[in-house]
Amino acid sequence: MxxxxxxxxxxxxxxxxxxxxxxxxxxxxxxxxxxxxxxxxxxxxxxxxxxxxxxxxxxxxxxxxxxxxxxxxxxxxxxxxxxxxxxxxxxxxxxxxxxxxxxxxxxxxxxxxxxxxxxxxxxxxxxxxxxxxxxAGDSPLTPREADVLELAAEGAPVEEIARRASLAAGTVRNYLSSAVAKLGVSNRHEAVRLARSQGWI
Amino acid sequence: MxxxxxxxxxxxxxxxxxxxxxxxxxxxxxxxxxxxxxxxxxxxxxxxxxxxxxxxxxxxxxxxxxxxxxxxxxxxxxxxxxxxxxxxxxxxxxxxxxxxxxxxxxxxxxxxxxxxxxxxxxxxxxxxxxxxxxxAGDSPLTPREADVLELAAEGAPVEEIARRASLAAGTVRNYLSSAVAKLGVSNRHEAVRLARSQGWI
DNA sequence: CGGGGCGCATGACAGATGTCACGGCGCACC
DNA sequence: GGTGCGCCGTGACATCTGTCATGCGCCCCG
Missing domain, CATH: 3.40.50.2300 (Response regulator)
Known part of the structure; x- marks a missing residue:
């Protein structure tokens, strides 16, 4: 049994x-x-x-x-x-x-x-x-990129993401930008959706 | 039976x-x-x-x-x-x-x-x-506001929403703006999340 | 030990977005 | 038949985002 x-x-x-x-x-x-x-x-x-x-x-x-x-x-x-x-x-x-x-x-x-x-x-x-x-392959995102993308998932503005991640706003923008580039999409929200669908965040 | x-x-x-x-x-x-x-x-x-x-x-x-x-x-x-x-x-x-x-x-x-x-x-x-x-009460959104918000849900830029809704870009911005105001949130993405959670879109 | 990748940051710029003011049209309700 | 409301649009402005260039420090691997 x-x-x-x-x-x-x-x-x-x-x-x-x-x-x-x-x-x-x-x-x-x-x-x-x-x-x-x-x-x-x-x-x-x-x-x-x-x-x-x-x-x-x-x-x-x-x-x-x-x-x-x-x-x-x-x-x-x-x-x-x-x-x-x-x-x-x-x-x-x-x-x-x-x-x-x-x-x-x-x-x-x-x-x-x-x-x-x-x-x-x-x-x-x-x-x-x-x-x-x-x-599907592995996630192309670096750990910080994934962190930032996750914080961006709820539609929070860059400034709030920066606070929550203890980063400068410019740095957050850079991470989002590189994530968007790596995922081949046109903005952060599509990046969030794609990363979600792949289980990367 | x-x-x-x-x-x-x-x-x-x-x-x-x-x-x-x-x-x-x-x-x-x-x-x-x-x-x-x-x-x-x-x-x-x-x-x-x-x-x-x-x-x-x-x-x-x-x-x-x-x-x-x-x-x-x-x-x-x-x-x-x-x-x-x-x-x-x-x-x-x-x-x-x-x-x-x-x-x-x-x-x-x-x-x-x-x-x-x-x-x-x-x-x-x-x-x-x-x-x-x-x-919860009824949706405070007008039909068009709900339409536009739904199209905005996937993170599409205003221009694309305008095309898909056959509206001018400025009109789309207005609808999004008024939806954001009515829902008491700070940007379109939070508006989408709130409207989703209430089943309004 | 010398890259190379990553983390972190700044500054500058174009383009997208959010806000406000305004106007016109149609319809329903009093 | 006015008055309001929803619908659709324009224009202008401030702000936010996305992009690019650039820099520094760290750590790991060859």
Whole structure:
């Protein structure tokens, strides 16, 4: 019997997926959680074989939880499920020791299969996402460029970004400018959108 | 027995929720669909008592589907489920004849209860969302302001917005300026974010 | 040890944006 | 039949952005 802890912030989805996994003969959902910290606590307490984590959760996202789990409980394998299949997310997830990664667009049987796969020491990556991640390449942005672009994401003016990043306004403009150039777009907002879609910020 | 058609673009969620509803003694999921047009076709073919629709779907969103259903099959009641509980969405949904509206954060039992409620001719609105929608008030934006703001949402420059809206650049600036003033924010991007969060665009 | 990349900053300039004032047109409501 | 409001536009101005050139210091790698 494979013991599973499930975390997703949407109760309806959590209940439904828990039901669904519970119907499999060899799977048992031993606990569920609605946010990152609760997931960490549940995994610590119930010591499951596999943790199925939503990528987007309040408190701590699936990747942060995965990192904690890897450090504190190497025996627990992590599968991440997400609505947003950004290439950068898959890379970060793999770096965090995640063994399974799939979008919510897959059929239920695939999730069950992935859980079995990682429980047996294997891996399961969604082929589409894996192909995207490989072909997408790494982020061309330097760390500071990414920082600044992230602060620019909410439409804040340069001056406010500068304050929040403890930089001079001119420096912020330079970073934004080089990010825009690297991404081949025409203004900061398109740069934000592109970087977001790739999971670079 | 209440016959249900379920539509959601994420297969995993669709499968899971279908399972879950199917476990209820008095509910029967007679068809599922993964996008708007497929939902319309499935409802036309299977003539369910209740249609449970995700708000975000490719092709036609839950509200468009609801409008079609109301026109062509008044006997089929619609419940809309969403990840994004924007006040404006609830208003639009009610205007489209939707009888039930709830976020995906509710427990599974609530969804089943809502389905029964609307099947019996009643309504079910999530109390939180209903309160938000009432207190949020209507959009202060004029139709054209909303149009222009929507076109500005992707970070397009004024000139492009003007072309796409068939307006003079100065007029676009005026609309953006008045939208920014009405929303009490400091630039167009914050205006877009606020209007988005309220479901006004 | 000498590049080369990166972080940080300044200054200057063109172009885009936000603001304000103003005017005309059409429509609905009193 | 006026009065208001929304819609559409122009022009001018201050400010913000995007771009470019340039400089300094740091650290890593060959």
């Amino acid at each position: 494979i013991r599973v802890v499930l975390a997703d912030d949407e109760t309806l989805i959590r209940d439904a997926v828990a039901q669904l996994l519970g119907l499999e003969d060899d799977l048992e959902v031993v606990a569920v959680a609605g946010d990152g910290p609760a997931a960490i606590a549940a995994i610590r307490e119930h010591r499951p074989d596999v943790a199925v984590l939503d990528l987007q959760m309040p408190g701590a996202d699936g990747i942060e939880v995965a990192e904690t789990v890897r450090r504190t409980q190497p025996g627990c394998q992590v599968v991440v499920v997400t609505s947003h299949g950004r290439p950068g997310y898959l890379k970060k997830a793999l770096a965090a020791g995640v063994r399974g990664f799939l979008p919510k667009t897959v059929p239920a049987t695939v999730l069950a299969g992935a859980v079995r796969q990682v429980a047996g020491g294997g891996r399961y990556l969604d082929p589409e996402l894996a192909a995207d991640a490989i072909s | 209440i016959r249900v058609v379920l539509a959601d673009d994420e297969t995993l969620i669709r499968d899971a929720v279908a399972q879950l509803l199917g476990l209820e003694d008095d509910l029967e999921v007679v068809a599922v669909a993964g996008d708007g047009p497929a939902a319309i076709a499935a409802i036309r073919e299977h003539r369910p008592d209740v249609a449970v629709l995700d708000l975000q779907m490719p092709g036609a969103d839950g509200i468009e589907v609801a409008e079609t259903v109301r026109r062509t099959q008044p006997g089929c009641q619609v419940v809309v489920v969403t990840s994004h509980g924007r006040p404006g969405y609830l208003k639009k949904a009610l205007a489209a004849g939707v009888r039930g509206f709830l976020p995906k954060t509710v427990p599974a039992t609530v969804l089943a209860g809502a389905v029964r409620q609307v099947a019996g001719g009643g309504r079910y609105l999530d109390p939180e969302l209903a309160a938000d929608a009432i207190s």
